[in-house]
Amino acid sequence: MTDWLFYFFAALAVVPALFVAVSRKPVNAAMNMILSLIGMAALLVLLEAFFLAVLLVLVYAGAIVVLFLFIIMLIDADSAPSSGVVTWLASALAFFLMVFTALTLTFGEWAVPFAERGDMAPAAVAYAFGVELFTRHILAFQVTGFLLLIAMIGVIVISRKMKEPAAEGGSAQ
Amino acid sequence: MSVMPEPALEHYLLVALLLFAIGVFGVLLRRNTLILMMCLELILAASIVALAAFSRFNATAEAPMMGGNVFVLFIIAIAAAEVAVGLAIIVTLWRRNQTLDVTELTSLKH
Numbered sequence: 480m481t482d483w484l485f486y487f488f489a490a491l492a493v494v495p496a497l498f499v500a501v502s503r504k505p506v507n508a509a510m511n512m513i514l515s516l517i518g519m520a521a522l523l524v525l526l527e528a529f530f531l532a533v534l535l536v537l538v539y540a541g542a543i544v545v546l547f548l549f550i551i552m553l554i555d556a557d558s559a560p561s562s563g564v565v566t567w568l569a570s571a572l573a574f575f576l577m578v579f580t581a582l583t584l585t586f587g588e589w590a591v592p593f594a595e596r597g598d599m600a601p602a603a604v605a606y607a608f609g610v611e612l613f614t615r616h617i618l619a620f621q622v623t624g625f626l627l628l629i630a631m632i633g634v635i636v637i638s639r640k641m642k643e644p645a646a647e648g649g650s651a652q
Numbered sequence: 653m654s655v656m657p658e659p660a661l662e663h664y665l666l667v668a669l670l671l672f673a674i675g676v677f678g679v680l681l682r683r684n685t686l687i688l689m690m691c692l693e694l695i696l697a698a699s700i701v702a703l704a705a706f707s708r709f710n711a712t713a714e715a716p717m718m719g720g721n722v723f724v725l726f727i728i729a730i731a732a733a734e735v736a737v738g739l740a741i742i743v744t745l746w747r748r749n750q751t752l753d754v755t756e757l758t759s760l761k762h
Contacts, residue, residue: 485659489667492701496671496694500678505686512690515671519697522667525659526708531724535700538728543693543735550739551686554746560753562681570680577673585662585669593661594709601707601716608725611718623729630733634740 485525492518503561505551509544516540527600530608664705671698685745685752689738696731700724 495514502508516539523532562570584590601607612620657663671694678691707720746752749759 482658485663489663492667493670493674496674499687499690499694500674500681502687503684505684505690508687508690512693515694516697519671519701522664522701523704526664526704528704528708528721528724531700531704531721534725534728535697538732539693539697543732546735546739547686547690550743553743554686554752560683562683566681570677573680574673574677577676578669581669581673582666585665590662593665596660596709597712599711599713599716601711601718602704602721607716607718608722611722612725616722619726623726627729627733630736634736637737637740637744 481525485522488518488521488525490518491515492522506548509547509551512547513540513544516544526602528602530605531602661705661709664709665702668698668702668705671695671701683753683755685742685754685757688754689735689742692738693731693735696727696734700727703727 492515495511495518498511499508499515502511516535520532520535520540523529523535675691675693675695675698678694679688682688682691703720703724707717711717742752745757749757751757
């Protein structure tokens with residue numbers, strides 16, 4: 480049962496991701512990205528990381544993709560012209576090179592044995608995250624908070640309307 | 653390798669690899685800056701799957717390997733910050749140049 484679920488959700492994660500990469504309209508890409516993220520969240524559920532799965536749907540599909548959709552709506556960009564044949568070939572070559580190398584390293588004859596699935600699911604409850612975050616990783620946690628604050632201020636500074644070049648030196652309106 | 657083997661660590665890593673490679677493929681292929689950002693997000697999400705899989709499969713009762721899972725939390729926070737700043741830059745670029753095509757955004761070259 481779990482096998483079939485894994486293969487179904489793996490396909491749900493990978494196939495829409497491919498459509499994100501090849502679609503020319505940003506709206507289609509954003510919609511396919513939601514599908515792909517749902518597949519990834521289901522894979523995290525199969526890995527018994529339930530909290531991370533919820534977080535992935537909330538933050539990625541809920542916040543980030545909605546942000547993308549807002550910008551698409553504001554900008555109203557038409558679909559870009561398709562890339563040239565050379566770009567297509569070079570990108571596909573890079574893709575297959577990466578996949579081939581990783582497949583050789585994973586399933587080839589030099590592949591090292593991988594760890595078996597243990598009985599212990601460390602991330603099954605959010606409690607475990609709380610304990611780790613507020614004891615061992617407290618400094619990184621606070622730095623991340625500052626990073627979000629800096630990003631917020633940065634966004635305000637960047638998206639503020641600049642004055643015309645004639646009015647040099649003044650602060651923006 | 654049988655037709656439908658029991659999903660093990662290497663299968664999760666394979667999914668993560670495919671997502672990562674698709675993300676790189678999209679970054680190389682597309683010219684629209686918005687879709688470029690989405691492919692960057694795909695790359696980050698692929699690393700999330702890989703980290704969670706490693707953490708789950710290597711965990712024992714003595715060493716619960718929470719580091720990978722906590723790292724995922726930080727990746728999600730940083731992805732959110734990255735998207736916010738990136739989209740602000742994209743809006744500013746659009747306001748100045750009325751285009752999102754990366755081949756036309758070359759003002760830093762000259």
